[in-house]
Amino acid sequence: MNNYNNVVLYDGDCGFCNFWVQWILNNDSYDRFQFASLQSEYGQNFLKNQELPTDIFDTLYFIKDGMYYKKKLFLKKLFQEEDGIVQNYTNF
Secondary structure (H helix, E strand, O other): OOOOOOEEEEOOOOHHHHHHHHHHHHHOOOOOOEEEEOOOHHHHHHHHHOOOOOOOOOOEEEEEOOEEEEHHHHHHHHHOOOOOOOOOOOOO
């Protein structure tokens, strides 16, 4: 992961976060997404670069095209992907 694009950052201890990471892994037939925990060096660097707290992890971030989306917006953006993971889930 050398840039911040199509990256899912998640709290490795959060059941909600882990559910969505597993769901994405099971449904992303194009292998478009990369994953890192917020506790990892990559996650910590992202948080520092965005001036976000580096010790509060109970969330998910989706990074796409230089923007990041948190929790609810994360899921909305994920479900808006045109040719990826959720093209068959149009009623979300």
